[in-house]
Amino acid sequence: xxxxxxKTQKTKAxxxxxxxxxxxxxxxxxxKIIYKLLKEITGEKPEMWGTAIVxxxxxxxKYESGRExxxxxxxxxxxxTAITLYIMAGMxxxxxxxxxxxxxxxxxxxxxIKKLDDINLDILSExxxxxxxxxxxxxx
Numbered sequence: 001x002x003x004x005x006x007k008t009q010k011t012k013a014x015x016x017x018x019x020x021x022x023x024x025x026x027x028x029x030x031x032k033i034i035y036k037l038l039k040e041i042t043g044e045k046p047e048m049w050g051t052a053i054v055x056x057x058x059x060x061x062k063y064e065s066g067r068e069x070x071x072x073x074x075x076x077x078x079x080x081t082a083i084t085l086y087i088m089a090g091m092x093x094x095x096x097x098x099x100x101x102x103x104x105x106x107x108x109x110x111x112x113i114k115k116l117d118d119i120n121l122d123i124l125s126e127x128x129x130x131x132x133x134x135x136x137x138x139x140x
Contacts, residue, residue: 007050008049008050008053008071009049009050010047010048010049010055010058010070010072011047011048011049011050011051012048013048013051014048015035015046015047015048015054018048018051018052018054019031019032019035019054019078022078026115027078027083027115030083030115030116031076031078031083033116033121034076034083034085034116035054035076037121037124037125037128038054038056038074038075038076038128039056041074041125041128041129041132042056042057042073042074042128042132044056044057044073044074047072049071049072049075052077052078052079053072053075053076053077053086054075054076054077055071055072055073055074055075055086056072056073056074056075056132057072057073057074057132057135057136058070058071058072058073059071059072059073059088059135059136059138059139059140060139061139071088072086072088073088073131073132073135073136073139074086074087074088074128074131074132074135079112081112081114082105082112082113082114083112083113083114083115083116084110084111084112085110085111085112085113085124085128086109086110086111087109087110087111087127087128087131088109088131088135089109089130089131089132089134089135089138090108090109090131091106091109091111091127093130093131093134094127094130094131097123097126097127097130098127100120100123101119101120101123101124101127102118102119102120102123103118103119104118104119111127
């Protein structure tokens with residue numbers, strides 16, 4: 001029985017080409033700040049995952065079902081309606097930080113923000129660091 005692969009795979013595409021193609025000057029400015037912030041926090045080389053996600057570091061997961069694969073420890077994407085930050089440890093681990101973050105929405109491991117001015121950047125930095133550290137400790 002063949003296993004389904006994670007549809008978002010690491011690619012050789014250029015991270016800077018992706019960032020520079022962002023049309024909105026405000027969004028591009030925010031994305032460049034997040035790019036530098038995650039690079040500094042993680043110490044990892046940013047790489048493209050699929051066509052629209054910039055990821056930092058990788059971890060190997062294996063579910064009880066036997067499905068396994070590799071994914072980024074941290075990352076971001078500029079989507080049509082929001083900037084998506086991938087908090088792979090899950091936001092529920094950090095309720096105190098989430099309470100102080102500012103204006104956002106969440107998905108399972110996704111933090112959606114409209115613009116950096118809507119949130120506390122110091123709290124975001126701490127959240128990103130704690131999530132990345134958790135993933136590095138749990139998965140190596």
